[in-house]
Amino acid sequence: MAKSKWEYGAAIVALFVGGLSLAACGGGGGGGSAAPTLTTVSPPPPPPPPPASQGPTWTQGVFEPANAFENRCAAPRSGTDIEGNTFPDLAGSLLEELFWLRSWTNETYLWNDEVTDQDPNGFSNRVTYFNQLRTFATTPSGESRDDFHFSEPTTEFLERRNSTASAGYGLNFVVFSDTVPRDFRVRYTEPNSPASAQNSGITNFVRGTRILEVDGVDLVNATSASDVNTLNAGLFPSNANESHTFVVQDPGAASTRTVTITSADISVQPVNRTTTVDTGTGRVGYILFNTFSPFSSEADIANAITAMSNQGVTDLVLDLRYNGGGLLTVASQLSYMIAGPARTNGRTFELLRFNDDAGNTNPVTGAFNSPIPFRNTGAGFTLANGVPLDDLNLNRVFVLATERTCSASEAVINGLRGIDVEIILIASPGGETSTADTCGKPFGFYPEDNCGETYYTIHFLGVNDKGFGDYTDGFIPNISRASFGVRVAGCVVADDFSKELGDPTEAMFAAALDYRANQTCPTPAPETGAPASVPMVSSKTAIGTVATSPMTPAEDFLSTNRDMTQP
Numbered sequence: 001m002a003k004s005k006w007e008y009g010a011a012i013v014a015l016f017v018g019g020l021s022l023a024a025c026g027g028g029g030g031g032g033s034a035a036p037t038l039t040t041v042s043p044p045p046p047p048p049p050p051p052a053s054q055g056p057t058w059t060q061g062v063f064e065p066a067n068a069f070e071n072r073c074a075a076p077r078s079g080t081d082i083e084g085n086t087f088p089d090l091a092g093s094l095l096e097e098l099f100w101l102r103s104w105t106n107e108t109y110l111w112n113d114e115v116t117d118q119d120p121n122g123f124s125n126r127v128t129y130f131n132q133l134r135t136f137a138t139t140p141s142g143e144s145r146d147d148f149h150f151s152e153p154t155t156e157f158l159e160r161r162n163s164t165a166s167a168g169y170g171l172n173f174v175v176f177s178d179t180v181p182r183d184f185r186v187r188y189t190e191p192n193s194p195a196s197a198q199n200s201g202i203t204n205f206v207r208g209t210r211i212l213e214v215d216g217v218d219l220v221n222a223t224s225a226s227d228v229n230t231l232n233a234g235l236f237p238s239n240a241n242e243s244h245t246f247v248v249q250d251p252g253a254a255s256t257r258t259v260t261i262t263s264a265d266i267s268v269q270p271v272n273r274t275t276t277v278d279t280g281t282g283r284v285g286y287i288l289f290n291t292f293s294p295f296s297s298e299a300d301i302a303n304a305i306t307a308m309s310n311q312g313v314t315d316l317v318l319d320l321r322y323n324g325g326g327l328l329t330v331a332s333q334l335s336y337m338i339a340g341p342a343r344t345n346g347r348t349f350e351l352l353r354f355n356d357d358a359g360n361t362n363p364v365t366g367a368f369n370s371p372i373p374f375r376n377t378g379a380g381f382t383l384a385n386g387v388p389l390d391d392l393n394l395n396r397v398f399v400l401a402t403e404r405t406c407s408a409s410e411a412v413i414n415g416l417r418g419i420d421v422e423i424i425l426i427a428s429p430g431g432e433t434s435t436a437d438t439c440g441k442p443f444g445f446y447p448e449d450n451c452g453e454t455y456y457t458i459h460f461l462g463v464n465d466k467g468f469g470d471y472t473d474g475f476i477p478n479i480s481r482a483s484f485g486v487r488v489a490g491c492v493v494a495d496d497f498s499k500e501l502g503d504p505t506e507a508m509f510a511a512a513l514d515y516r517a518n519q520t521c522p523t524p525a526p527e528t529g530a531p532a533s534v535p536m537v538s539s540k541t542a543i544g545t546v547a548t549s550p551m552t553p554a555e556d557f558l559s560t561n562r563d564m565t566q567p
Contacts (some may be wrong), residue, residue: 009212010488018414035475038309040131055095059120066107082158089451095120098129104450108363110443110458111135111146112355127151130455139440139472141484146487148441151454157454161294161565165265167240170195170203174323174396174497181220184211184235187322188288188501191269194261204259208251210495211235215244226400237263251498268296270506271304277513282314285392286509288501289318289334292326292408299382301330307388314492316392317512319411319501321428325407327563328372328444328462329379333389335415336374344374349415352444354470364446364459364564374415382417382567396422398512402430402475402495403474406439406560409464413475417488419466425477425490426511435482437494444562462562479521491521 058062070431098120106112108486114135123129134149144295159166170193176183188211189195195205211219213236217227242263249256272288285308289301308316316338332349348371354363362369373526378387399405399413405427411424427436443458463469476482477490496507504510 016198022108051492055093056099058099060119062098063103065399066100066103069096069269069524071450072096073102075451077452082162082561084420092451094124094126097126098123100450101126101130101133101455104448104455105133105457108355108457108459109133109355110248110460112357114564115557126451126453127510130457131489133457141473143440145472146443147446147460148443148456148458151453154449154452154454157449165240165267165284166295167242167263169193169205169237169261169268170266173211173235180527184219185497186211188290190266193266194264199259200259204261205248206250207500208421210249210251211246212256213247219567226546230245236564239263240265248550254374267296269300271300272293274304274307275504276308276311276313279513279517280283281517283312284315284317284513285311285313286317286502287319289320290322291324292328292334295327295381295567296367297381298330298333298379299327301334302337302378302383302389305392309390313392314355314394315396315398315479315516316394316402317398319509320405320409320412321400321402321508322404322494323406323439324404324439325409325410325562326439327381327565328408328411329375329566330381331408331411332372332375333379333561336376337389338394338397338412339374339416339419340391340419341376342393343395343419343421344376347374347419348372348465349418350397350411350462351467352462352463354460356478359405364448374419385567394421396424398424398426399490400426400508400512401438401475402428403435403437404430407441407444410438410441410475411444411562413438413488414464414469414471416463418466423475423488424515425475425488426493426494426508426513426515427475427477427480427490428495428508430495435476435480435485437476437478437485438471440472440474440485441562443470444564446564459564467555477521491515493522 010389043290056069067477069092071088071090073089074097076089076090076091077087078089098548102117102120105115111134114137115133120129120131124349130151131149134146137145139145170190172187172189174185174187176185186195186205188207189205197204212232213219217234219229219231219512222228222231234246237244240263245258245260247258248297249258255307262323268291270293272290274288275286277284287304287308289304291297297532307380320340326523328350334346335349338527351361352369354361354369357363358369360369361367376389376391378384378389394563397416401409413425417423420474425438429436429440442461442463444462445456445459446456460471471486473482473484474486475488476485477492479490480487480492491511493508493511500511504513513523
């Protein structure tokens, strides 16, 4: 950066020499001479230095380029991150971080013309300011259009993306009641984890197991601070090799049992389980796919499809009921592996639509906005770039879904519909609306780190090969009573906590098999083991004095994620 520079030469000294006069006097006269006189002129005073920089100034509606403030950090990092990348941080200020957020939002946010331009000088926290840089418009159903705007520390984002292990048992909880009397149950367990291990021939925890006590404290009714601390310490261990004792009751059991379990470092398994079911009309494959992130999801789902192909499945039940999204590239790969080359060749999986100022340019990358194809090779996350993918060559797929089926999961549904692969949706009611729909997120983003915080602002709307992407109120089965949502073939079936996931008699899986055989849906019946409205609770959400604390957006990261990251 050019800097002003003042240069001063040596002071100029003017030398004036007085005239020398000699006078002669008659008769013995004498003479004298006057001494020379030096006169010095002082140099002019230097000009005052330029005023100290106060940082950028705000003019409403006038935006400098975001890269003028990028990586100018109040607290610069040094070294490298866990992926080996050198931190780009430079010395800067909080104000420069805020001005970067302002300009970056104006350049890349999908609804940039709906953001109120606020002076960064009025904010003392970067996250607080970022939370204002969004639209507050609503969908036709009255829901917020942008429910997906948040940030988190970059270290946490990188750990999750790289499937960094964290302490736990491999338990994922569902909370039917987070106030006394509390009702905590097991949604599912991670394979090869302490939770799914057996002790004396009995599995430690199964789907639907209710937690009654933790380390001698009544989880259902305890309210004191010390009891709550004990419950949290046992449910959510801070470190590996912690031993805790639970009293539990399995679904359908009249008695309780005691489980002593030791925590370990657990990594999420994107493909949680697979199975096949032989029927009179062919073999049906089942895949419980819980996340399109982290990077390991690429190899996990490719291996699962290869196994299904090798076993000769003629139909697929894809269980996305808890899959909040992740890498859009992996969603494209999965869609190709379902549909096969003939249906996908030359077709668009998804085309990104950016804000009105972007034209045909991707405002995040600066590249031409080319359509995303159905990718038929490895991308380089956990499969070598260019390795051919197997496929099932199916003209339909059965998708199990809830309102937690979001983002990249919905991109699979929409992308396949764009090439006329039939979607049969078995959806469970739940959450705030109790309607059987997916979450409604046709939007996506490029996670952006600046100065140690990773920001997720909506950058684009994704449309399929037919140009369709308007499903902000989700996909719903045809028989749903919901007023809003995109209707597809399928059934409304409650999530069943009395059976393990992958069990052909579990209600949602059984409904898919029945629909395949008879094209009919089961008569709606009371749920088995759970109320209709089932909130999503992170396995890391702690119990408060009387209730579980609300989830932060970062804790619920996967429910909001359509990630454009490339290797």
